[in-house]
Amino acid sequence: MATAHKSRVLDMTQGDPFRLVLQFSMPLFCSNLLQQLYNLTDSCPKISPINRTLLSSFVVVASV
Numbered sequence: 001m002a003t004a005h006k007s008r009v010l011d012m013t014q015g016d017p018f019r020l021v022l023q024f025s026m027p028l029f030c031s032n033l034l035q036q037l038y039n040l041t042d043s044c045p046k047i048s049p050i051n052r053t054l055l056s057s058f059v060v061v062a063s064v
Contacts, residue, residue: 012020 010020010023012024
């Protein structure tokens with residue numbers, strides 16, 4: 001039983017360059033955002049009130 005599969009190949013040589021780059025970079029951006037959120041929530045139980053300033057400065061530097 002054969003089923004028709006839609007091709008997921010994206011031809012990046014034709015079309016609007018801005019839209020193509022946006023389509024290409026959106027999964028990368030979303031995965032990076034999820035990784036940053038995971039790292040932030042992973043470190044939250046470990047912090048004490050004294051180290052909150054240190055952690056916030058680390059998160060700001062790590063996201064750059």
